[in-house]
Amino acid sequence: MTRTVPTYQRTYPVSPDGNPFVHNDLGLYTQNHPVPPADIAERRAYLVGSGIGALLAAAFLIRDGRMPGCNITVLEQLAVPGGSFDGAGDTDKGFIARGGREMGQHFECFWDIMREIPALEMPEPYTVLDEFRTVNENDPNIDPCRVIHHCGRRRDTYKMGLNKKGQRAVIKLLMAKEEATYGKTIEDWFDADFLASNFYTLFKTMFAFQQYESLTEMKRYMHRFLQYFPGFSDLSCLRFSRYNQFESFVLPLTRWLKDKGVVFQYDTCVDDLEMIITSGRKVVTGIRFHRTDGQEGTIDVAEKDLVLATIGSCTESTGYGDMDTVPPFLTDQPRGAWTLWRNLAKKSAVFGRPDVFCSDPHKTVWESASFSFMGADHPFLKKIHELTGNDPLSGRTVTGGIITAEDSGWCLSLTMNRQPQFRAQPKDWGVAWAYGLYPHALGNCVRKPMIECTGEEVLKEYCYHFGLIGQFEEIKRRTKVRLATMPYITSFFMPRRAGDRPEVIPDGCVNLGLLGQFVETPDDCVFTTEGSARTAMMAVYGLLDLDRDVPPIWPAQYDVRALLAAAKTMNDGRLPGEKALNRFLRGTYYEDILP
Numbered sequence: 001m002t003r004t005v006p007t008y009q010r011t012y013p014v015s016p017d018g019n020p021f022v023h024n025d026l027g028l029y030t031q032n033h034p035v036p037p038a039d040i041a042e043r044r045a046y047l048v049g050s051g052i053g054a055l056l057a058a059a060f061l062i063r064d065g066r067m068p069g070c071n072i073t074v075l076e077q078l079a080v081p082g083g084s085f086d087g088a089g090d091t092d093k094g095f096i097a098r099g100g101r102e103m104g105q106h107f108e109c110f111w112d113i114m115r116e117i118p119a120l121e122m123p124e125p126y127t128v129l130d131e132f133r134t135v136n137e138n139d140p141n142i143d144p145c146r147v148i149h150h151c152g153r154r155r156d157t158y159k160m161g162l163n164k165k166g167q168r169a170v171i172k173l174l175m176a177k178e179e180a181t182y183g184k185t186i187e188d189w190f191d192a193d194f195l196a197s198n199f200y201t202l203f204k205t206m207f208a209f210q211q212y213e214s215l216t217e218m219k220r221y222m223h224r225f226l227q228y229f230p231g232f233s234d235l236s237c238l239r240f241s242r243y244n245q246f247e248s249f250v251l252p253l254t255r256w257l258k259d260k261g262v263v264f265q266y267d268t269c270v271d272d273l274e275m276i277i278t279s280g281r282k283v284v285t286g287i288r289f290h291r292t293d294g295q296e297g298t299i300d301v302a303e304k305d306l307v308l309a310t311i312g313s314c315t316e317s318t319g320y321g322d323m324d325t326v327p328p329f330l331t332d333q334p335r336g337a338w339t340l341w342r343n344l345a346k347k348s349a350v351f352g353r354p355d356v357f358c359s360d361p362h363k364t365v366w367e368s369a370s371f372s373f374m375g376a377d378h379p380f381l382k383k384i385h386e387l388t389g390n391d392p393l394s395g396r397t398v399t400g401g402i403i404t405a406e407d408s409g410w411c412l413s414l415t416m417n418r419q420p421q422f423r424a425q426p427k428d429w430g431v432a433w434a435y436g437l438y439p440h441a442l443g444n445c446v447r448k449p450m451i452e453c454t455g456e457e458v459l460k461e462y463c464y465h466f467g468l469i470g471q472f473e474e475i476k477r478r479t480k481v482r483l484a485t486m487p488y489i490t491s492f493f494m495p496r497r498a499g500d501r502p503e504v505i506p507d508g509c510v511n512l513g514l515l516g517q518f519v520e521t522p523d524d525c526v527f528t529t530e531g532s533a534r535t536a537m538m539a540v541y542g543l544l545d546l547d548r549d550v551p552p553i554w555p556a557q558y559d560v561r562a563l564l565a566a567a568k569t570m571n572d573g574r575l576p577g578e579k580a581l582n583r584f585l586r587g588t589y590y591e592d593i594l595p
Contacts, residue, residue, distance in 0.1 A: 007522050008549055008551065012025075025549060030549045032547075034064050034065075035547055036064075036065050036067070036544065037544055037545070040065060040066050042304070043302075045071060045072045045073070045305065046073050046305070046307050047073070047074040047075065047309075048075055048287070048309035049074075049076060049309070049310035049313075050074050050076040050078075050083060050264065051084060051310055051515075051532065052085050052249065052250070052529060052533070053515040053516045053532030053533065054074060054083075055074075055081065055250065055254065055257065056110070056113055056532065056533050056536040057308045057515060057536035057539060057540055058074065058257050058262055059116070059253065059257065060541070061306075061540055062260050062262075064540065065540055068261065069260030070262075070263070072263065073262075073264075074265065075265050076264065076265065076266050079266050081250060081254050081264060081266075082246050082250040082254075084315040085101075085245050085249065087244035088246070089372070089482070091424075094370065094371075094431075094481065095370060095372050095422045095431045095482070096482040097244050097433055098484045099368060099489070100415070101245060101527075101529050102206070102238050102528075103238065103239045103529060104237065104238060105239065106227075106554035107529060107530035107533065108530070108554060109530060109534045109536070109537045110529050110530050110533035111129050112533075113533070113537075114128040114132070114253075115129040118255075119131040120248060120252045121242075122134070128248070128249065131248075132239070135418075136239045139396045139397050139418070140397070141235065141238050141239055141240060141401070142234050142235070142397065143235040143388075143399060143400035144388045144400065145387040145403050146233060146235065146401070146403065147406050148403055148465070151469075152467025152468070153467070155406070157233040157234070158573070159572040160232075160233075161199060162197050162570055163193055163197075165191065165193065166190070169189060170222070170570060173189060174219070174557075176219070178216060178219065178220075179498070181214075181215040181216040182495075182496070183497050185215055186211045186212070186213060186214075187211040189215050190211075201404065202232055203232075204437065205411065205413050206232075206235070206401075206402065207221060208437060208493075208527070210437070213363075213493035213494060214494060215495070216495070217493050217496075220523070223557045224523070224557075225237075225525075225556075226562050226566050227554075227559075227565075229570065230565045230566070230569050234401075235402075240417050243418075243421060243423060244421050247422065247423060268289050268290075269289060269336055270288070270289045270309070270340055271289060271339055271340060271343065272339075272340065272343040273286070273287055273288070273307060273343075274287075274298065277348060281508050282506070283511060284307045285301055285303075286301055287301060304511070306512075307511060308513045308515055308536075308539050309340060309512065309515065310515045311341035311344065311352075311514050311516060311519065312354060312357060312491065312516060312518035313336055314486065314491060314517060315489065316334050316336050316488055317330040317332070317335070317488065318330075318486050319484070319485040320482070320483065321455060321483035321485070322454075322455050322482055323456050323459075323481045324455070326454050327367065327484060329365065329485050330487055331361045334487070341354040341518070350506040350507045350508065350509075356494060357491040357492060357496075357500075357518060358488055361487035361488060364487065364488050365486060365487045365489065366436060366437055366438075366489055367450050367451055367483060367485045368483070369433075369455070369458050369462075369484075370431065370432070370482045370484075371414075371432045371434065371459065371480075372425075372481075373432065374426075374428070374479065375428055375429075378478055379475050380430075380468065380475060381430045384432075387399075387403065388400070392419060393419055394419075395418060397417075398417060398418065399414070399416045402414065405465035405466075407444070408436075408443075408461075409443055410437070411438045411441075412436050412461065413436075414432055414433070415432065415434070416430060416433075436450040436458075438450075439451040443461045444465070445469065451485060456481070459475065459476060459479055459481050463475055490527075492526040492527060493527075501519055501520040502514055502520065504521065504538040504542065513538075513540070513542065514539070516532055516535060517531055517532065521535060521538070523552075524553055537550050560593060561593050564594060575594065575595065578594065581594060
């Protein structure tokens with residue numbers, strides 16, 4: 001950790017002894033307009049994939065690199081943009097999103113560009129950031145019912161339930177050098193008491209961690225989101241968009257890019273990059289692709305052109321199901337962005353080791369469900385109203401985050417964000433998203449693994465855990481279910497070591513940058529919108545040598561106030577050493593910093 005100076009800042013202060021030190025420049029001084037390369041109008045850029053990272057990279061190329069939009073081409077395997085940022089449906093089949101991303105204020109790279117993109121619904125001059133902030137400041141997020149058990153009974157989650165040994169283990173992890181965690185799992189570090197604690201239940205279900213997954217990544221999460229700890233039990237630390245994230249972010253972003261002239265080429269899967277590799281230099285010369293109709297081809301790339309490629313994909317090989325259909329669990333060799341990454345890795349070790357992440361889909365799979373509840377008097381909507389005290393169809397915050405059934409064999413969670421979640425959604429429908437963290441385990445009511453169930457069976461298991469099994473027939477009649485089994489959804493959480501993930505601009509690469517969740521970004525963590533945005537910003541600024549700093553990670557982990565508040569939370573609301581600290585600080589300038 002703390003490697004932000006050379007990574008994110010072009011210039012930084014130096015002490016009299018010649019050592020650089022971090023100023024954490026996050027203010028207006030760093031928000032300058034960079035000077036683009038003199039030949040930018042003659043250069044072209046090719047974006048491989050149209051996930052949020054690639055879309056943001058295109059936006060950074062236009063805004064900060066001053067590249068003409070018509071010089072940018074996006075090559076997308078699917079028929080629509082957005083990648084994993086999906087959201088679709090209708091009243092016939094029901095609505096679906098494979099997942100959703102928890103968001104916060106300190107997404108420095110993401111909000112940096114989204115404050116420029118025109119809002120989805122608000123008039124000019126308002127932006128996506130304005131729209132997002134207006135919604136959240138006028139309707140603060142809070143989860144009044146974070147955990148249920150015993151068939152739909154609320155359970156208090158204020159106390160973290162960590163014994164002294166567990167608290168020491170957390171502190172030890174925070175203090176450890178990252179190298180000490182390489183190759184280790186969460187259960188290598190923490191004992192059974194910790195893994196059974198309320199804290200770990202909240203942590204694993206909020207972030208979708210398995211105990212056999214990466215200790216390195218858990219450490220990064222703890223550093224990155226230390227400021228979230230006081231809002232951990234009710235998710236008041238989070239912010240959510242007005243609609244599903246495809247409509248709230250991808251639609252306005254792609255609309256802006258197309259208005260600027262960016263070309264989107266769909267149904268095009270990039271398989272490999274042709275490169276000239278010599279001592280110290282790696283230059284992309286061609287992009288090999290195939291199209292859905294079977295056509296194959298190569299796009300020639302000049303040395304001054306840019307290729308920004310998304311490697312790996314957490315939603316590749318998704319199997320879909322519905323009320324009557326079990327979604328297939330596709331465990332064949334992953335394709336798409338995984339094929340590209342594997343072919344790159346064959347060329348040089350600087351491109352990382354993709355098989356570390358995608359070789360065991362049985363460990364990296366979980367399944368999501370999208371429920372469309374039809375009718376304002378739907379029993380499930382009534383139950384959510386009862387549990388949260390919020391009217392699901394009011395247009396305001398509903399669950400405020402996930403509700404987890406802690407005694408569920410599948411480790412089920414469900415969230416209902418502001419309704420309507422889809423602009424095409426009927427006013428008396430409620431759409432909820434849910435997932436099972438343990439899809440291979442037996443259900444408590446449906447005595448089968450989730451991964452082998454139809455939508456009807458998944459719905460029945462949810463009805464059982466929410467205390468609605470007696471009304472199942474009515475609920476079944478008035479609910480549409482769409483399922484998604486994703487074999488690689490947590491593949492980026494697999495235990496890793498240095499070099500498993502490539503750098504954003506791998507050593508020696510002249511015109512290639514790598515994007516997405518499988519690229520190394522010092523101090524930042526994966527499975528976040530900000531992680532993709534940061535790789536986009538680093539790639540564009542690095543390849544074009546733009547004279548503007550990439551904002552460092554928000555330094556909450558170095559803020560004594562955040563550290564004290566986190567310590568109090570971890571100790572069930574009692575600040576360790578509080579009496580002594582009060583005595584020491586009483587009557588001083590700092591007496592008010594204690595939480």
